[in-house]
Amino acid sequence: MMKMDAPGDAITRLVSRMFEAPALRRLTALQKEEQALQFFKQNGAQLQPVLASVGIGGAGRDTVAQLVREARSLADAMLEREISRAADECLQYIFVPALGTSRVPPAASREEIKQLCRRSATHPVARMALAGSLSAVLSDITDKYIPHIWERRKYTFMEVARVQRLTLKAEECADLLRLTLLVRPAAYLHVVADARQGPEAGYAPVQEATLDRALPGLRSQMAGTPPDAVRMGVRAALSFPGTPGLEAVSRLTAIFALRGRSLAPAMVVDRGADSPDKSWFNVARRNATWRGLDPRMLDELYSIAAENGW
Amino acid sequence: MKKIGDFFEALVVVVIIIALVHTFLEDFAVLAGWTVPARRWLIWAGLAIDLIFTVEFFTRLYFAIVRGRAFDYFFRERGWIDFIASIPLLLFSSLPSVLALLAGAGLVNGMGSFLNVLKVIKAVRIARILRLLRVVKLFRSIRYARSMLAQRHIATITTIGVTVLVAWVLVANFLGGLGILPGLDRPFLVSQADHARYLGEKGAGGAMVQGQARVLAAFDSTLLVARPAGGQTSWTRYDDAYYANHFLPGDYEYFTVNGVESFFDGRPLAQAAAREGVVFFVAILLSVLAYILLYSPRFALDITDPVHVMKRGMEESGYNLEVKIPDRRATEDVFELAGLYNRIFLPMKDRESAGQEQASALGIDDIRSFVEKQ
Numbered sequence: 093m094m095k096m097d098a099p100g101d102a103i104t105r106l107v108s109r110m111f112e113a114p115a116l117r118r119l120t121a122l123q124k125e126e127q128a129l130q131f132f133k134q135n136g137a138q139l140q141p142v143l144a145s146v147g148i149g150g151a152g153r154d155t156v157a158q159l160v161r162e163a164r165s166l167a168d169a170m171l172e173r174e175i176s177r178a179a180d181e182c183l184q185y186i187f188v189p190a191l192g193t194s195r196v197p198p199a200a201s202r203e204e205i206k207q208l209c210r211r212s213a214t215h216p217v218a219r220m221a222l223a224g225s226l227s228a229v230l231s232d233i234t235d236k237y238i239p240h241i242w243e244r245r246k247y248t249f250m251e252v253a254r255v256q257r258l259t260l261k262a263e264e265c266a267d268l269l270r271l272t273l274l275v276r277p278a279a280y281l282h283v284v285a286d287a288r289q290g291p292e293a294g295y296a297p298v299q300e301a302t303l304d305r306a307l308p309g310l311r312s313q314m315a316g317t318p319p320d321a322v323r324m325g326v327r328a329a330l331s332f333p334g335t336p337g338l339e340a341v342s343r344l345t346a347i348f349a350l351r352g353r354s355l356a357p358a359m360v361v362d363r364g365a366d367s368p369d370k371s372w373f374n375v376a377r378r379n380a381t382w383r384g385l386d387p388r389m390l391d392e393l394y395s396i397a398a399e400n401g402w
Numbered sequence: 403m404k405k406i407g408d409f410f411e412a413l414v415v416v417v418i419i420i421a422l423v424h425t426f427l428e429d430f431a432v433l434a435g436w437t438v439p440a441r442r443w444l445i446w447a448g449l450a451i452d453l454i455f456t457v458e459f460f461t462r463l464y465f466a467i468v469r470g471r472a473f474d475y476f477f478r479e480r481g482w483i484d485f486i487a488s489i490p491l492l493l494f495s496s497l498p499s500v501l502a503l504l505a506g507a508g509l510v511n512g513m514g515s516f517l518n519v520l521k522v523i524k525a526v527r528i529a530r531i532l533r534l535l536r537v538v539k540l541f542r543s544i545r546y547a548r549s550m551l552a553q554r555h556i557a558t559i560t561t562i563g564v565t566v567l568v569a570w571v572l573v574a575n576f577l578g579g580l581g582i583l584p585g586l587d588r589p590f591l592v593s594q595a596d597h598a599r600y601l602g603e604k605g606a607g608g609a610m611v612q613g614q615a616r617v618l619a620a621f622d623s624t625l626l627v628a629r630p631a632g633g634q635t636s637w638t639r640y641d642d643a644y645y646a647n648h649f650l651p652g653d654y655e656y657f658t659v660n661g662v663e664s665f666f667d668g669r670p671l672a673q674a675a676a677r678e679g680v681v682f683f684v685a686i687l688l689s690v691l692a693y694i695l696l697y698s699p700r701f702a703l704d705i706t707d708p709v710h711v712m713k714r715g716m717e718e719s720g721y722n723l724e725v726k727i728p729d730r731r732a733t734e735d736v737f738e739l740a741g742l743y744n745r746i747f748l749p750m751k752d753r754e755s756a757g758q759e760q761a762s763a764l765g766i767d768d769i770r771s772f773v774e775k776q
Contacts, residue, residue, distance in 0.1 A: 106769070115763035131762035131769075138766050292756045354722070362714065364707025365723035371748075374724055378749035 102147070103155075107162040111170075118357040120230060121170035122213075122223035128163040132156050168213070171226075175209040178229045178274060187268035190260045193318040200316035205274050208314065212277035216285040220294030221277035221329070221349065228352025229273050234266040240396045241265075247388045251340035258341070265341070268321060272345040273352070275310075275317075275325025282306050295350050297331035297384040331384030343386040347393065350376070350383065369402035370394065414458055418536050421451045425533045426683050432669075432676035438647055445503055445650070449496040455488035455536075480561060487535045495533075502651035534568050534686045549706040552698060560693045564686055571682055587671050594655050594666045597622050602659030611636040611662055624667040626654070631661045704731070708740045715748065719755055720763065722748055 107128065110116065116124045132139065136156045143155055183205065185198040209226070212218035228234070241248045242262035252258050252265060260268065279298055282305060286293055303326050314322050328345035332338055351372060359368050366374075373394035380387035396402075424447055431441050462484060466475035475481040577583035597618055604610045608630055615628035615637035626645075629635045640648075655668040708725045715721050725740035732741060 110764060110769070113764060113768055115768070127762050127764060131764045134762060135766050135769075139769060142766065142770055354720075361723065362707070362711055364703065364726055365711045366726045368723060371722060371724040374744065375722060375748045375752050378745070379752050382753055 103158050103162050104166075106143075107159060107166055110163075111166060120223065120227045121167045121174055122219065123227060123353075124170070125163055125167035126220075126223060128167075129160060132159050132163070171213055172210075174226055174230060175206050175213075178209070178226060178270075179203075179205045182229050182270050183274075184267050185271075187260060187264040187271070187321070188318055190258060190264055191268075191318045191320050193320065197316060201314075201318075204314045204316050205271070208278050208310075209274060212281065215281050217283045217293045218277040218280040220292075221280045222294070224295065224349040224351070224353035225273040225276050226352070227355045228348045229270045231352065231355050231357065233348055233351065233355065234269045234273075235263075236400075236402065237393060237396055238262045238266040238269070240400070241392065244392070244396075246392055248340065248344065248392050251343075251389070256340045268324075268341060269345055269348060271317070271321050272325035272328055272341055273349055275314075275322055276328040276345055276349050278310055279303055279306065279326040279329035295353065295383075297334070298329045300330060300335060303327065303330065332386045333381055333384065340389075343389055347376070347385055347389060350385070367397065367402050369397035373397050417451065417454050417458075421455070421533065421536050422687075424448060424451055425536075426680065429676035429679035429683065432672050433680065438650055441650055442503060445496070445499045449492075449500045452488060452492040452496040455484070456492050459484040459488045480557075483535050483561065483565075486532055491532055499651065532568060532572070534683060535564060537564055537686055537690050549702070549710065551709070552702055552706045555701060555705075556693060556698045559697070560690055563689055563693065567682075567686055567689070587674055590671060591655065593622075594624065595657060597625065597666070598657030598659050598662075598664045601628050601664050602662035606630040606633075606661035608633065608636045615664075622666075624655075624670075625664065626667055627663075627665040629663050631658060631663050704734070705736055708736050712740065712743045712747075715743065715751070719751075722752065724748060 110128055110131075111124045116127055119127065139159075140155060179202040183198070183202060185201065209222060212222045239262040242265070252260065258265075277294065279302075280294055282302055283293070283298060307323065307326060310322055310326060311319055324339050324341045325345065327335075327339060327342040328349065330338055330342065330346075332343050332346070351369075354372065356368070361367060365371070373390055376383065376385060377387050377390035377394055380390050424444065428441075428444050428448065431444060459481075462475060462481065463472065466472045466481070476485070574583055578585045578587075581588070600618060601611060601614045604614060611628050611630055615625065618628075619625050619637070619639065626639050627635055628637045649669075653667070653669045653672055655666040655671070657664045657666070708727075711723060711725045715723070724744040725737075727737045727740055727744070731737045
């Protein structure tokens with residue numbers, strides 16, 4: 093049984109344990125936070141007697157509020173490490189020459205990306221968007237799929253190479269996608285949180301006009317990062333069928349960001365169930381129009397997942 | 403109370419395994435030429451096992467009656483197997499065998515009560531096959547699949563398979579005994595019956611019997627004893643000690659013709675029956691193993707796994723894995739349903755759940771365990 097100590101310490105320990113529970117252990121900080129907050133919201137009433145039995149809290153709502161604060165605080169601490177890891181270890185900037193931009197100092201751009209992510213983390217909607225982006229960047233999803241897309245030379249490759257006219261190698265495209273994924277949450281910095289959308293708010297398409305207002309400011313804050321990459325990143329929040337000329341990289345970014353939201357590394361797949369990626373892409377391609385995603389890209393990613401048993 | 407019940411169930415499983423080993427050893431002992439004392443021990447063990455199962459059956463029946471579920475227990479929960487594999491075996495197999503032992507069946511010369519028991523022993527060989535039904539009893543204790551449907555289905559199909567096999571062997575043996583379906587033992591028995599008639603054809607006088615027996619013994623090495631009915635032995639191949647050490651009640655063939663009793667060596671027939679017993683035992687064990695190892699994974703793959711995935715998908719808001727549908731099986735009922743689940747339900751669930759709170763991967767029990775660990 094829990095020893096009777098300061099309630100604050102007990103709450104911190106409890107939330108730490110929750111974050112390390114088998115079901116959450118492999119998730120990113122924001123995914124853990126989302127799970128924990130959902131849990132507190134759904135089980136607040138049941139939680140109170142359990143906590144009271146070990147001397148935590150008294151007035152139920154206050155205790156839950158404390159738990160929520162602690163979960164956010166713990167997630168913030170972990171998030172800082174994840175942002176650093178994403179910017180310092182995952183971004184290589186090997187795509188820069190292909191964008192036709194003059195050579196940029198990666199260190200400055202990395203710092204800008206970190207700042208942008210930190211800023212996104214403080215905004216309720218952008219924070220939700222950051223969850224999927226960070227999860228995708230920290231996973232190997234881009235490195236897994238892009239080489240296959242390049243090898244197949246079908247729709248997605250043609251859209252990037254012929255329509256968008258980007259001469260990128262597979263690894264350069266994967267690197268660019270990691271950067272655009274980290275930029276994408278900034279598109280929601282000017283979006284007002286809508287309670288009806290819940291956690292989906294960070295994945296709902298935004299209006300182009302909203303981006304037009306945000307983009308100049310972003311460019312000035314990210315002078316050290318290729319402007320095309322920033323543009324592609326924030327435009328990843330636009331709806332595909334409704335936005336003529338939406339870049340292929342932005343469309344891919346939108347797909348990977350949404351996929352990142354439900355990525356669960358080392359997920360145990362039930363016997364008789366299809367693989368997580370194949371299942372996800374199959375559902376996503378059926379809801380592509382509704383989600384504002386490119387259905388043909390989803391078809392191709394679904395085929396790759398099916399062929400590789402992902 | 404539950405712990406006592408679990409202990410009782412575990413004990414029954416152990417006894418079933420022992421019973422199966424015992425059933426195998428009874429036949430194997432004959433084939434391997436085990437000594438009579440060892441085979442006697444097996445007969446006593448058989449009685450103990452049948453007694454235990456009889457007690458088990460009555461206990462289960464008693465509790466079923468107390469709970470008002472006697473019909474369910476007997477017909478739906480395979481209580482009839484508990485019955486067939488206990489009381490008839492006790493009455494018609496192990497108890498007569500033990501009675502024959504107690505009557506001194508090994509000592510051919512000198513006991514009268516043995517004769518009636520011996521006739522029962524012959525009929526009892528058929529009943530021993532029923533012991534193989536205990537394999538089915540063992541099966542219901544195996545928790546190999548998470549699904550109740552799979553457990554019930556595999557148990558049912560195994561019960562049907564084993565019961566049909568055992569029932570047919572029982573009928574075949576019965577028909578064999580009536581001479582309708584003669585076996586390889588038929589010429590052997592006919593020959594001994596002819597020889598018994600030869601012994602009796604000149605009447606029941608002691609000297610006559612002795613003379614006939616001497617002649618017959620020269621060319622029939624299976625003749626053991628000849629005597630006037632109820633009288634002194636006229637001729638014997640071995641002394642009492644030899645019979646006691648080499649023969650059990652089931653090892654004799656017995657005839658009475660014109661008041662002359664004759665005993666023949668039935669061990670070759672007992673060996674043939676034992677060989678059949680081992681073959682049936684292994685066949686039934688193999689078929690049960692095949693159901694468990696080959697059929698149950700197939701059933702899980704085709705039925706319970708897809709159902710489990712769909713059930714989770716419908717119950718858990720965060721569970722969105724599709725059912726894996728093998729190309730060749732897509733037109734089968736369950737996979738057609740799974741196809742609808744994949745194509746229609748999951749995308750609809752994805753749209754419906756957008757904007758709604760998803761269920762957390764954590765449960766209140768997780769928190770209880772964290773709190774208790776602290």
